[in-house]
Amino acid sequence: MSGFNAIGSDREVEREEFTPGIEPQATWCPGCGDFGVLKALKGAMAELGRDPEEVLLVTGIGCSGKLNSYFESYGFHTIHGRSLPVARAAKLANPDLEVVAAGGDGDGYGIGGNHFMHTARENHDMTYIVFNNEIFGLTKGQTSPTSPKGHESKTQPHGSAKSPIRPLSLALTSGASYVARTAAVNPNQAQEILVEAIEHDGFAHIDFLTQCPTWNKDAKQYVPYIDVQQNDDYDFDIADRGEAAEMMQRTERSLYEGEVLTGRFYHETDRPSYGEEKREVGEMPEEPLAEQYHDDDYEWERSYDLLDTHK
């Protein structure tokens, strides 16, 4: 018998089950794009019939990082930039959990950039949502790694001299096997994409455009947006790395020219997830590690039986 009976119950789940009784109302500013992520995530989890207690939502620090205060499930609000290493270990420890990591653009592409790169390359089976508002929200509006060049802020009073990073291209180059961009203003697409990402067996990265009306007032609210899958002008194969790469470059560039392209950019279906790779070489047990501790029949080896080499 499993020690984790919330897992795999496969029952009908209402989206409202993901609304915590403790903090049903988020403290984000009025009009904040973060509400859109919350809504889409609740919708996606309900659509997939996930039990709140089989979900582990791991966040970083930022306005975005408060997501799991307003989403009912197991949650781990970690430290700035470190959601991914915490999340991927939880997945290794118990692959039956539905693990979602989330955080801001500063959190994920700034301070956490190295974990992003390495978690993507390892292709851990999890979903990573980056709230991309092109700004540091919680610390009151400093330039972030996705802020456009020339962006003025208190710490960059003359406008940033830095070109923004390319989040989609980085995910692809690093090794993510599902890459998409959606926007808070497009809740239907967002939910669809989240459903796909969660179902994907591998590292799914979603660059989620979330407007910040408080600190990024002059920035676009990400409307009008174009869904590249819905629009005939954009014809590329999301299974083809080269075509995806080109489309991503274009998408990243055009955002700063006022054109908001969203949708799926890359989807590799045959790449094994890290857990599968690790099991394959014999470095990970078949049974979830976390279950061993609840399995009364499990035989625990002891060091006394390993002492031969020391004699």
Next chain:
Amino acid sequence: MSGFNAIGSDREVEREEFTPGIEPQATWCPGCGDFGVLKALKGAMAELGRDPEEVLLVTGIGCSGKLNSYFESYGFHTIHGRSLPVARAAKLANPDLEVVAAGGDGDGYGIGGNHFMHTARENHDMTYIVFNNEIFGLTKGQTSPTSPKGHESKTQPHGSAKSPIRPLSLALTSGASYVARTAAVNPNQAQEILVEAIEHDGFAHIDFLTQCPTWNKDAKQYVPYIDVQQNDDYDFDIADRGEAAEMMQRTERSLYEGEVLTGRFYHETDRPSYGEEKREVGEMPEEPLAEQYHDDDYEWERSYDLLDTHK
């Protein structure tokens, strides 16, 4: 008068001037590829007529990090993974210095990956040499971020389950404006590429293949190598981001299939360096900051004259 008279002397320099009297012989293992980097760097600096005292060579920790013990110049042997932030600040502080950063694949792509990404994106005017031996040398042979999948080591006894990172593609995606790969076994090409990289005004990344006969015995010694510029089979435009990207992917892949492709992969000549960008927006003085402290006429502002807003 400058406070730094070693700078810009433009005299004839012998390569032996870069050999330190204190440690003329490196302690690297016999046959180590690191010797090749040392040799090429001495050659390049002599070719360019750089005075050893206008060069600041900043390294990380690893066998590779010992480069500046065996190279005569100003040197800063920092901590693991942090050569780039130290180096780029030195360049901002005194843009007249010739700043070169160097370290291992673990140092630069592993623990230092985030600085790599961000220093490249900012396009600091410096040269970054990564000694890529596909292994952690100094700590005795663990799997590194460029070790091929399946690579066996003491910490990965069953073979690594991780796909290696793509160093050239990452540099390009991140924003490096000069990207090349050379190999210790190819000293002429290596020196030529180093000369170009040093002369390039922007972030020049060199993935330098350095065989480690001690811990990576079974790995190829990077021969035979192919210079993509010398070989008609490889026809692409190093000024074109798309073509470069494709060629890099191929190069990265083929290394693990036994084909060693080297040469220049990307060269963007019109992108301003970070220093230029920063000066342009008025966030960096024209005169090198370090010179101000040696300029007796410099007028130092004082806070007393800024107090109006507090009255």
Next chain:
Amino acid sequence: MSEELVWRIAGGSGDGIDSTSQNFAKALMRSGLHVFTHRHYPSRIRGGHTYVEVRASTEPVRSRGDGHNFLLALGDSFARNPQEEAYYGTEEIKPLAENLDDLREGGVIVYDEGLIDVEEIPDFDERVEENDWHVYPLDLREMARDMGREVMRNTAGVGATGALLEYDLGHIEDLMADAMSGEVLETNLEILEAAYQQVDDLEFTHDLRAPEGSHEGEQVLVSGSNAIAYGALDEGCRFIAGYPMTPWTEVFTLMSQHLPEIGGISEQVEDEIAAAALAIGASHAGVKAMSGSSGGGFALMSEPLGLAEMTETPVVLVEAMRAGPSTGMPTKPEQGDLEHVLYTSQGDSNRVVFAPGNAAEAYEQTRTAFELAYDYQLPAIVLYDQKLSGELRTVDESVFDREPTPDLGSTLSEAEIAEAAHHASGKFRRFKRDPDDDGGVSPRSIPGQQGGRFLATGNEHTPEGHISEDTDNRVAQLERRLRKMDAIRDELDGRESTHQTLHEPVEGADYGILTFGSQQGTVEEAVDRLAADGHAVKSLGVSALMPFPEAEVTAFLESVDEALVVEMNGSAQFRGLIQKELGRFGPKLHSLLKYNGNPFEPGEVVEGFETIIDGDEPAPTTRFVPAAGD
């Protein structure tokens, strides 16, 4: 106390409480009063209860008071709707409800009846009665909306305050004219005036009026963060690298605004490891450089900090404490990072740490930090907290009337390098094992200087900087580095004014209170009250934490029978430091700790002290830990 006003303005964050209070404080300063402010705010961008207290007096003020005597409770425009099961309760009434506990007897309340319904506050009327509060409900929102925009209700509140305190609005109008223009200015002035008039027509039941005073010298209103930034600038710091984090962001932002204007460089980078590494790189290349952070950001600097120690690269780091551990309470002050800052990074610590007690000390000690860092070639840390960072106070302008000192300390010119010792190969002996000067300092060269080349490395190294594991060299280098600490202690001991502040209102006190950093003013005010009550007590505010001022603290402790150590953390870190450094006095050291997210009030220190004398209970917001062996 009759000559003191403690005006508290409360509302939601994002409602402009900060700037309104700042203007009011400045106006009071211009009227000749001494002013001190205290900020309280949540880690939330919009909404959430926030207040600022402005204490103004004819006498110098060095602390917040015990509570306030005038409350202006505005609405919270971003309050969450009350809802069953919601743990946050009725947020709308918080600006009034949350601030009553601290309101003194006889205090004045102005609240926005357009937004706050006192019916929702339990026992409001009873409490008013009991405490003899004077309540003026006003529809401030309505007034603002009538004449301009709802958000201008703060202005209406200030107008009402002026009328109730019989305080002339002239200075406030001037300040508004400085900050705004055109229609916005006009509307605000109209609202201000209208509110004043409307309230002026009411019948007043309270006696409180704005005190009247005058200054001897010109005053400026500065925060601890202002003072740190100015100290850095005046010492010639022209490079800062950082990553935002509350409350350190204030210093970082100030420097980022000033530096480009005066020919310096500010870099916002990818993380705090990089930030510290950049500061080290810039300093190595010959620029006076700094970085800093708070809590977790500073933790990330641990490894680079050690690199600076080992390579003897001068650098100044500031650490702005907030309640920990981990993310803790990001906007709340605490002094819990003391041990972290003293000891983080592997190996023996080799750094200077100062914790200034107020804005003037923050300026002074930041300068000293740079001076020592560049003279002795090591990291110097300015340790302060969210309280000192944001509190505004009036300071004599003359404090800043000092010449800049941009020199690079123990750095050689090319001419001096030519004369200095070199290895036969021409390498400069950057790290001479036995430098001629005392203090263990071996003068440095800068990349680009002729004849100065050397290797800086975090490994143990020879005089030229080459890596070495030779035992004799190791011992000589390590001892030289540690010797610098003794030399700094001697240097500081020998200075005319020390970094410790003795406050001794009565002669021959046989009780002592010790504190460090930002609690100094509060403790001094408590000592004054205790002295007025006939207690023979004095205090020592310690700022130099490493090297520790052994002689001064020993003398202080030897002169008293018992002492109370006051600090804002849960494990008595400062008391631990005293015990560690002196190896005795434990049996006379009692602790008074506070860690609920608010700084001490003077009254709490008074009560804590009385616990020793009378065995009374300490204030419930504090914890008293008696000396061991008592």
Next chain:
Amino acid sequence: MSEELVWRIAGGSGDGIDSTSQNFAKALMRSGLHVFTHRHYPSRIRGGHTYVEVRASTEPVRSRGDGHNFLLALGDSFARNPQEEAYYGTEEIKPLAENLDDLREGGVIVYDEGLIDVEEIPDFDERVEENDWHVYPLDLREMARDMGREVMRNTAGVGATGALLEYDLGHIEDLMADAMSGEVLETNLEILEAAYQQVDDLEFTHDLRAPEGSHEGEQVLVSGSNAIAYGALDEGCRFIAGYPMTPWTEVFTLMSQHLPEIGGISEQVEDEIAAAALAIGASHAGVKAMSGSSGGGFALMSEPLGLAEMTETPVVLVEAMRAGPSTGMPTKPEQGDLEHVLYTSQGDSNRVVFAPGNAAEAYEQTRTAFELAYDYQLPAIVLYDQKLSGELRTVDESVFDREPTPDLGSTLSEAEIAEAAHHASGKFRRFKRDPDDDGGVSPRSIPGQQGGRFLATGNEHTPEGHISEDTDNRVAQLERRLRKMDAIRDELDGRESTHQTLHEPVEGADYGILTFGSQQGTVEEAVDRLAADGHAVKSLGVSALMPFPEAEVTAFLESVDEALVVEMNGSAQFRGLIQKELGRFGPKLHSLLKYNGNPFEPGEVVEGFETIIDGDEPAPTTRFVPAAGD
């Protein structure tokens, strides 16, 4: 001492010194002797002077000795060529030249005359004469080359050793047969035999012979790293995340080799921040997890460490000290990270720290670390050093004959969760402010368990884990977390065997020696010698550093007039800790420090102690710091 052999084998790194010495040590163990090894090596892959000492005795040995009595000096195949101006000198002769200072009078020297020219060693012959050394030059390289390959010259050296010590080669041959096969084995056996024969034919001038002994119980030869890994496995640890760093790599490597075999997971990750974060993530998800590092790598774990404290996530970290600060001397032992490990990370520390004194304690205390981490839900740290990490010693096999304890401590089952307290919304009260059990521990749930959902956050939080800045909640939560430390101290105090080791060869000693961690055995040996010399001295080896064993250390210090605190660092960190924790005894605490990269030898402790008694000079390799006020 006649019954003791201290055999030192010296050569270049990469020349197989390690495995040769390990085999020899094991052979001696199999012959019934107690064995203790000491490794010395440079931070260099090939070449550079390295040695291993094997001390063997009929009596239990708990320390390296003072010097050695048998030197086998091999060549260094990777020696750099001597060259003028080169600071590294003639590297080839180092295996002989560098090991003479420590060679005891009357000692035996075997050196490879094929590679080492004694002419190059100043005053070699004079020194031999003076010290009554017995020198046997042998062309080991030639012997090896003759019969096999040059690299097999170590085998020839061992053969020669056997002959000179009249030690039967049987065990060595068995061990070779275990490790090799086929032609390689055969050739090695031939060389071994031939060398033995050749030397056996010589005329011996020395008296030293291999001692003969027998064990009471079966022995195993283990290092501190082995013991830590075994302790972790037996406590049910099945997850490790790490990043290589000397000397922590040893534990990491051992775990990485064992875990996949027994159904666990090892992850080598991008850096140490990630390593610690992964261990936390795995533990949160219900697995017993660990990570660790050395110096700078542990510094990078500062911030995650605080996250574990605040979220009350159990985790075990090991820290293997090496000489600092910064990169320092990566392969040399030191105890300079004590304060760093105790205090790094912002806010009040809330962790357990043990520093085991030997391999058996390393096993035991690693188990206790896991036990406490999972019972009390906090990080527990095993602090050791390069010395303990690599030193092999004979330990009774029975030490490991213990049952595994894989349970998750204060973790609830789903059935228990159903009975436990929940918020009205169904959220589990993971962080009850006043748990019923004492000790402040509020039992936890694991993601995936029904009814157990909660939020873990590094912010201050309510019982359900939601972020809160409420002052009462803050105080209650912080005090609950700190209360755990007192509960742990009580629990440890109440155990039958404590973590402190008192060594008292004579009754009523009025002098004490205190040390912590890996120096325990050395100090005990020194105490024995001092006692034999008639000194009334005893020692206390302290392993529990946080919470600090106040009662035990106080009792020890009260019972002596003066005490010497022995530690390997430059700033007397352990003495500082005692003073901090106890607030007194400073005036009786003298320090004996060593920081040249080598651990103490018993003789140095003896000399240091005599400094107190007779005012003698301490050994020049150590520093004596008299008690303040003396």
